[in-house]
Amino acid sequence: MTGRFRHFGVATLVGLFLGLTGSPEQAFGKQGSKNEIRPAKVMVDFTSSTISTRFVQGNAGVKDRLVTIGDPVRVASISKLVVALGVMRLVDQGKLDLDRDVNAYLGWSARNPAFPDAPITLRQILSHRSGLRDMVDYIIPLDGNLQQVLAANKAWDLRYPPGDYFNYANINSPLIAAIMEGATGERFDRLMAGLVLAPLKLDACFNWGAGCSAKRRAKAVTLLRPNGDLAADPAFSKKVICNVAPATDGNCNIDALYRLRLNGSTFSPQGGLRISARDLAKIGQLLLKGGQPLLSKRSFEEMVGASWTFDGSNGQDDHGYFKAYGLGVHLLDDGNGGQWIGHVGEAYSLRAGFWVNRKSGRGFFQYVNMIDEFAPVGHCFDSCP
Structure with missing residues (x-):
C-alpha cells in the first residue's frame, strides 16, 4: 500500500452495504465480450455464521x-x-511480549541511529510507530540481510x-516476520500456516509457501495492469517459477x-x-467472534483497539486517510456513526478492502x-475504483 488516496462519500457505502444501490452491472459497467480479459470484480458479505456473494464478475x-x-x-x-x-x-502462548525490546528475539540490534538507547517493541x-519508513527497499533478495538494510540512516x-x-511503512513487516522466527526458530510461512491458516482450515499461504495445497497455485488470479501487462502471479504452467525475490x-x-x-x-x-x-471472509468471521477460536479475549482487544x-x-x-490504527489493523469511522476494523490492499494494479463492523455483526471484502x-x-470501503 502506498500513500496515494482518493476519499469517497460514506453514504455510498451505506446504500451499497444495505443493498439499496443498483446492480453490480450498474456500479461497474456491463460485461464485455467473451474474447477479452475483463477486470475481476468480486465482493462477498459475511456475518459470524454466513458468507454470501454480493457480486463476482470478470476474468481471473x-x-x-x-x-x-x-x-x-x-x-x-x-x-x-x-x-x-x-x-x-x-x-497468547507466551512466546512473544508486545512490550519487550525486540532485540531479545532477533539476536541482532534494531535501533533508530538517532535514539540508540531507545528500545523498539512489537507494539x-x-x-x-517504530520509526521505520519506506526509504529503503523492503523487498530484500533471498541472499539479502535485513540487519544490514536497517543499519542505514535512511x-x-x-x-x-x-x-x-x-508513519505507515511496509518495512515494518519483514522485521515482524524476523521477530516471529527468532522467538520460535521456525520459518515465517510455516509459522503462519500453523498459527492461523491451518487451524481455520484455509487453503492460503504467503508467496506460495506453506499453507497452500499442491494445486492451489493453478487457481490463482493473475494480476494484470490496465493494458494487459503482467503485474503478478502469471498464469500457471509446469515451468518452475520463482515465487520470491531471488538471490542477487x-x-x-x-x-x-x-x-x-x-x-x-x-x-x-x-x-x-x-x-x-x-477464505478471507472466514477470517472476517473470526473478527466478528472476538478472535475466537484462535485468540484470547485480551489479545484480541489489544489487537483491534487503537494503539x-x-x-x-x-x-x-x-x-486524513489514517485517523486511528491498532496492531496490524486499520480503524475507520465511516462518518455516519459506524466503526469499522480491517485493512486495505493496494499493489500490482489491485485495489481491495476488508472491513468488519463489530456492532452490526456484518462485514465485507471486495477487490478489483x-x-x-x-x-x-x-479505502475500498464504499467503493473500489
Whole structure:
C-alpha cells in the first residue's frame, strides 16, 4: 500500500452495504465480450455464521477463465492484519511480549541511529510507530540481510523516538516476520500456516509457501495492469517459477539460502498473502467472534483497539486517510456513526478492502484488478475504483 488516496462519500457505502444501490452491472459497467480479459470484480458479505456473494464478475486475469470467490488472490496489505493474528497467537502462548525490546528475539540490534538507547517493541512495530519508513527497499533478495538494510540512516525517521510518531511503512513487516522466527526458530510461512491458516482450515499461504495445497497455485488470479501487462502471479504452467525475490545471482533455492531472522521479506508478510474471497471472509468471521477460536479475549482487544489516534501532529495521517490504527489493523469511522476494523490492499494494479463492523455483526471484502497503479485510491470501503 502506498500513500496515494482518493476519499469517497460514506453514504455510498451505506446504500451499497444495505443493498439499496443498483446492480453490480450498474456500479461497474456491463460485461464485455467473451474474447477479452475483463477486470475481476468480486465482493462477498459475511456475518459470524454466513458468507454470501454480493457480486463476482470478470476474468481471473486469464482469457476464458471466469473468476470465482474460491480463487486465491494476492490481497496486498490486508496481509498485515493476518500476520497480526499470528503474532497475537504467539503472545497468547507466551512466546512473544508486545512490550519487550525486540532485540531479545532477533539476536541482532534494531535501533533508530538517532535514539540508540531507545528500545523498539512489537507494539510499536505493529502500529507503525517504530520509526521505520519506506526509504529503503523492503523487498530484500533471498541472499539479502535485513540487519544490514536497517543499519542505514535512511531506513529511519531521525526526528522522533520509537513510539512517538505514526508513519505507515511496509518495512515494518519483514522485521515482524524476523521477530516471529527468532522467538520460535521456525520459518515465517510455516509459522503462519500453523498459527492461523491451518487451524481455520484455509487453503492460503504467503508467496506460495506453506499453507497452500499442491494445486492451489493453478487457481490463482493473475494480476494484470490496465493494458494487459503482467503485474503478478502469471498464469500457471509446469515451468518452475520463482515465487520470491531471488538471490542477487538469480538463485531461488529457498532451502539453501534462507536464513531465519535475517530475511523476513522473502514470504512478503507486508502483502504476499494469497487467499480467496471465501477464505478471507472466514477470517472476517473470526473478527466478528472476538478472535475466537484462535485468540484470547485480551489479545484480541489489544489487537483491534487503537494503539495510535491522530491528534493533529503525532503522525503522518496522509491527508486524513489514517485517523486511528491498532496492531496490524486499520480503524475507520465511516462518518455516519459506524466503526469499522480491517485493512486495505493496494499493489500490482489491485485495489481491495476488508472491513468488519463489530456492532452490526456484518462485514465485507471486495477487490478489483487491472487498476492503474498510479491512480489515486480510497479505502475500498464504499467503493473500489
